[in-house]
Amino acid sequence: MIYDPNPVAFWLLAAMVAGCALAVVRARKLFHAGLALVGTLFAVAGLYGLLQAWFLAAVQVLVYAGAIAIMLLFAIMLTHNMMNPDLKSLTTQPWTAAALCLMLLAILLGGTLSSTWQTAPDTTLSPTWTPKCGFQVAEAIPSVQALGFRLLDPFTLPFEMVSVLILVSLIGALVVARRNPALPEAPEGREEKAP
Amino acid sequence: MEPIFEQFVRDLTGGFQVPFWAPMLVSLGLVLAFIALNAMFMIWLERKICGRIQRRMGPMLTGPKAWARFSMWTGGWFQTPCDSVKLLLKEDIIPAQVDRFGFMLAPVLVFMAALAVYVPLPISSTSYAQSAPIVVAVADLDIGLLYVVAITTLTILAILTAGWASNNKYSLLGGMRAGVQILSYEIPMLFALMGPMVLAGSLSLGDLVLVQHAGLFGVPLLGWFLVPSFLGAVVYLICAVAETNRPPFDMPEAEQELVAGFSTEYTAMRFAMFYLAEFSNTFVVCMIFTAVFLGGWTLPGFIPPSSLNLGFFTLPYFDLLAGMAIFFAKAYAVVLLLMWIRWTFPRLRPDHLMTFGWKFLLPLSFVNLLVCIVLAAIQQIYFGGNPG
Amino acid sequence: MSAIGLNHFLALGAVLFCLGTYGVLTRRNAIAVLLSLELMFNAVNLNLVAFARFMPNLDGVVLAVFVIAVAAAEATVGVALVLSIYRNFRHIDLDQVDTMKG
Amino acid sequence: MTNALTMLQALAPEVVVAATAFLVMGLDLRRNPSPRAQATVAIWGLLAGALATIPDWLDTAASNSALTLWGGIFLADPLSVVFRALACVTGALVLLFSIDPVDAERRNPGDFVTLVPFVVLGLMLSVSTGELLTFFVAFEIVSLPLYLMAAWNRNERASAEAGMKYFVTGSVSSAVMLYGISLVFGTMGTTFFSQIATRYEALADPPQAFVLGSLMILAALGFKIAAAPFHIWAPDVYQGAPRPSAMFISTAPKAAMVAVMLRLFWGSLALQGRDFRLAETWMVLLAVMAILSMFWGNLVALAQTDIRRLMACSGIAHIGYTLLGVLAASRAGAELEGAAAAIYYVVVYSFANLAAWGVIVLVGWRTGSDRIEDYSGLARRSPFLAFALLISLLSLAGAPPLAGFLGKFYLFRALWEAQPAWWWMVLIGIVNSVISLYYYFGILKPVYFGAPQDEASALAVPWRFRAGLMVCLAVLMVLGLFPELTRMTLEAGAAILAQQGTP
Known part of the structure; x- marks a missing residue:
């Protein structure tokens, strides 16, 4: 069976991805840009589903849409006047930037689309390795399990490193984002008082 | 399905x-x-x-x-x-100064989340005219448990949007409180659920139930994950109450402080959608608790026949119906427990809520995970393979 | 409509990446820049998963999981920095965050 | 597959440093944390980490091969040994120089100290991995804390600005690198260097997407080491960030990046003596980056009045020189000399830079100024500091008896031997060295011949600074005064390095 994603689903999701992404970079209200980002993330999760990477789709929703995007929305709420439209949202040279980006797009498309890829017509995401952990695993491994084993066998080190990465960014972010009780507050402080 | x-x-x-x-x-x-x-x-x-x-x-x-x-x-x-x-x-009012797009989007989102979460919930199984029992769910997803937790995200998003779009301080504060609360309690919740995941070796809710029915160490009742992962069950239940914003964790809509939180500006149908979603979510967490910790639609040692002969009439799908009855009985028992909690405990303070979640529940769920890993290893080594 | 192949996904990834770049280049608001950065990371993930599916090679999905984790850490740091900018400047307009001259 | 003991031996330095990092973090959680005690623990831990590389070094030297774990995710080879040890020492020196000012200014010294060993851990892992994504993750462990360290002075506008600028440019480069990695993965089906090499070899024609992907990776690396034209962030960041952070930013990631470039170029992607079409494409880009960096760095440095901006510009120029070595290393027939020269240069640059920054940190802490005119009369206020500045700047400039001179000499010779037709590039390097002499003397002149602005005089030098500076100066002088020692080490190292890339 050749893997053949449903074209209607693909084009719908692709339109949603592109449309929401455009809204992210052009929306006049920052909060709307944030919402559009969540839309993009969900659409990308849908594409993962279309690509049969279900676990990743769930992780995308859980971590990306659920944690990262929500955190960004919080940042918007904490720093931004609630309703002020972000009128001057663009730099002075949006057209130059647009031209640059179109050039980049041309290069990327030219580079990728003309290449030959090592793709196989096969459909299953079957791993080509044998687990060494002593677990009895059936021949057709569901992908979540295969993913877990893959994380255990060759990708142990990066897996551990990611936890260190998150730990250090957490420590540092706390320090930088927190107010320093030992020092006086920044000038021009407004009347607001955060808890 | x-x-x-x-x-x-x-x-x-x-x-x-x-x-x-x-x-x-x-x-x-x-x-x-x-x-x-x-x-x-x-x-x-x-x-x-x-x-x-x-x-x-x-x-x-x-x-x-x-x-x-x-x-x-x-x-x-x-x-x-x-x-x-x-x-x-009631008249549907959209206040003048709100952000119309967000204001109208929020109830839809919250209801979508409430709907979508039902997809992987298994309510029964049947073996009618089939060799192996089929789990009755809209779709018994491979990653069911993860999916359920992930969908909660949409609720946070909707509540934040509602809070922001209402252009009202009470709403904004309520929305942010709710967002923080749900986000924070999602973490111990996921870790609490991870114990059963490890024990069953699967993320599918249907598999979880079947594994529980098979039992742990060959003992059926021990298989209900309530027993091996008791701490996890407790943590999950507390988190579930917090996730659904029910008292004693109803900070987001604390009437005395925030009028009605993120839903202050909502009226009529839009308000009803929030309200409906809240009750639906409450029931959903009870269903998840039933499926993950209470053995779902099964009773230890009880396998209903696929059809029941009543003498004058043969009742088909008897196992399906019996399973559903068992399942809903268990789920409603949990609902009653939640209601009991709701009407007996006073409301917490927001900072206490955070401290409780991060400093108490999270470590507790880690302990639970460790216990489950040890038990799963024992099962693996001495009893061969996952229980399922 | 023709069959959907790897190139369709890659093209979508490229579009997403370029939109993200455009956002980073043109947005003045620091958080909007962060949002655009997330678009770029997503483009990468889309590529990886598409490769993983069509090759087929599970490693692509594994890599995508790591990218998501890194993006989470990156966003945490970004938000912390935005808050620090906001505390010091009382706005987050990057065009006006330019005190140093050389 | 290796057994647990070999694994432990290969990973020993990382284990030691990680343990130190967690220990230091634990110490910070006590009721009354003492940052100085934490720093002491961290410094000794890092030095122990450096010592723990010795078994790896002996082992690889004895067997002439690399220890490979998880199919190439972790490599313990001479290249990684050198740079892991360097990372540990750099981290220890940074702590030695920074703990006094950071502690005195009460800017969360405990957290600052906690982050340093973690960054060192990231550096060590990024130089010793043979897989693209692992490298990326490791390098993020380095970058993310550094972004935050740049914004460490939370109530200072310039610091917040520096952090944000560093973050935005760094993240964009991360995204670009990831996109490149995804393309490489797509064309080659793997992200392991060794497998990429074998598959690349099997291909008749390198796919365009692969070239594109590797160019994107290269450009992103250029961003991270602040090579022109990707350097724009450097001066602002160095100026705005707190001085200890700037010191760390200007040394640690650069050295690691050079190691990674060597590994990429020479270890696997550009195959020795085989198909060089790809390497040629890269070499053009590398040469452009090198020349632009040298000229931009040196010429702009001439106009600086702020010593931190000046150091940023000089850092860019030095990356330009180092890239010449990387360029030589990617040329068939001259890889060994090129690689050895680049490594040597980076080591020397790190120590000279650390010494110079040590002085800048101390003077800045005591006087609150970074303007070059405020260094006037430093020799009278503290002869030791002035001497340290003299030696380090002369070494950076490449003055004869010091290690910097040898470094440049090796670089130019390697380049010359790699391709005599590139004599003009050597010439550019020499011209630039001469230009750089001018602005280094621009600092040294007021230091020795100027009068102190205020009569209040003597600058006390805490023992930590004294010890750290002495170590740096000793390294610079010993390496410079005994070239035989250096040459022997380099040759031995190069011979072993030749084995690298074929795990």
Whole structure:
């Protein structure tokens, strides 16, 4: 069976991805840009589903849409006047930037689309390795399990490193984002008082 | 859902092949109807219980006098239908200064989340005309448990949007509180669920139930994950209360401080959607608790026959019906527990809530995970393979 | 509509990446820049998963999981920095965050 | 597959440093944390980490091969040994120089100290991995804390600005690198260097997407080491960030990046003596980056009045020189000399830079100024500091008896031997060295011949600074005064390095 994603689903999701992404970079209200980002993330999760990477789709929703995007929305709420439209949202040279980006797009498309890829017509995401952990695993491994084993066998080190990465960014972010009780507050402080 | 539905239609009509979209449509309809009716029933139940616990007269007495005179439980049932009619007929107000897009989007999102979360929930299984039992769910997803937790995200998003779009300080604060609360409690919740995941070696809710039925160390009742992952069950239940913003964790809508939190500006149908979603979510967490910790639709050592001969009539799908009965009985037991909690505990303070979640529940869920890993290893080594 | 192949996904990834770049280049608001950065990371993930599916090679999905984790850490740091900018400047307009001259 | 003991031996430095990092973090959680005690623990831990590389070094030297774990995710080879040890020492020196000012200014010294060993851990892992994504994750462990360290002075506008600028440019480069990695993965089906090499070899024609992907990776690396034209962030960041952070930013990631470039170029992607079409494409880009960096760095440095901006510009120029070595290393027939020269240069640059920044940190802490005119009369206020500045700047400039001179000499010779037709590039390097002499003397002149602005004089030098500076100066002088020692080490190292890339 050749893997053949449903074209209607693909084009719908692709339109949603592109449309929401455009809204992210052009929306006049920052909060709307944030919402559009969540839309993009969900659409990308849908594409993962279309690509049969279900676990990743769930992780995308859980971590990306659920944690990262929500955190960004919080940042918007904490720093931004609630309703002020972000009128001057663009730099002075949006057209130059647009031209640059179109050039980049041309290069990327030219580079990728003309290449030959090592793709196989096969459909299953079957791993080509044998687990060494002593677990009895059936021949057709569901992908979540295969993913877990893959994380255990060759990708142990990066897996551990990611936890260190998150730990250090957490420590540092706390320090930088927190107010320093030992020092006086920044000038021009407004009347607001955060808890 | 799909295979059972097809089977059912074929049995009824004598070989009619259903189109591929029919099961989806039917399940959508069923879930919608279930949400609406179940919410009404739960509201009634909640009122009764609060009336009993806190001695409130309304819920015990409103409605035709005869009913109230007949018994304590029959009185007061009139309140819920009246409420529903009121909500449906009220004027739909969109305040002038709100962000219209966000304001209209939020209730839709929250309801979408409430709907979507039903997809992987297994309510029963049947082996009618099949060799192996089929799990009855809209779709028993491979990553069911993860999916359920992930969908909660949409609720946070909706609440934040509602809070922001209302352009109102109370709403904004309520929305942010709710967002932080749900986000924070999602983490211990996920870790609490990870214990059962490890024990079962699967993320599918159907698999989880079947594994529990098979038992741990060869002992059936031990298999209910309530036993090996008891801490996890407790943590999950607490987190579930927090996730659904129910008292004692109802900071987001604390009336004395925030009027009604993120839903302050909402009226009529839009408000009803938030309200409905809240009750639906409450029931969903109870269903998840049932499936993950209480053995779902199974009873230890009890395997219902696929059809029951009543002498004059053979009842088909008996195992399906029995499973559903067991499942809903368990789920409602959990609902009652939640309601008991709701009407007996006072509300927490937001910072206490955070401290409790991060400094107490999270480490507790880690401990639970460790215990589960050890148990799973013992099962693996001495009893061969995952229980399933 | 023709069959959907790897190139469709890659093209979508490229579009997403370029939109993200455009956002980073043109947005003045620091948080909007963060949002655009997330678009770029998503483009990468889309590529990886598409490769994983069509090759087929599970490693692509594994890599995508790591990218998501890194993006989470990156966003945490970004938000912390935005808050620090906001505390010091009382706005987050990057065009006006330019005190140093050389 | 290796057994647990070999694994432990290969990973020993990382284990030691990680343990130190967690220990230091634990110390910060006490009721009354003492940052100085934490720093002491961290410094000794890092030095122990450096010592723990010795078994790896002996082992690889004895067997002439690399220890490979998880199919190439972790490599313990001479290249990684050198740079892991360097990372540990750099981290220890940074702590030695920074703990006094950071502690005195009460800017969360405990957290600052906690982050340093973690960054060192990231550096060590990024130089010793043979897989693209692992490298990326490791390098994020380095970058993310550094972004935050740049914004460490939370109530200072310039610091917040520096952090944000560093973050935005760094993240964009991360995204670009990831996109490149995804393309490489797509064309080659793997992200392991060794497998990429074998598959690349099997291909008749390198796919365009692969070239594109590797160019994107290269450009992103250029961003991270602040090579022109990807350097724009450097001066602002160095100026705005707190001085200890700037010191760390200007040394640690650069050295690691050079190691990674060597590994990429020479270890696997550009195959020795085989198909060089790809390497040629890269070499053009590398040469452009090198020349632009040298000229931009040196010329702009001439106009600086702020010593931190000046150091940023000089850092860019030095990356330009180092890239010449990387360029030579990617040329068939001259890989050994090129690689050895680049490694040597980076080591020397790190120590000279650390010494110079040590002085800048101390003077800045005591006087609150970074203007070059405020260094006037430093020789009278503290002869030791002035001497340290003299030696380090002369070494950076490449003055004869010091290690910097040898470094440049090796670089130019390697380049010359790699391709005599590139004599003009050597010439550019020499011209630039002469230009750089001018602005280094621009600092040294007021230091020795100027009069102190205020009469208040003597600058006390805490023992930590004294010890750290002495170590740096000793390294610079010993390496410079005994070239035989250096040459022997380099040759031995190069011979072993030749084995690298074929795990």
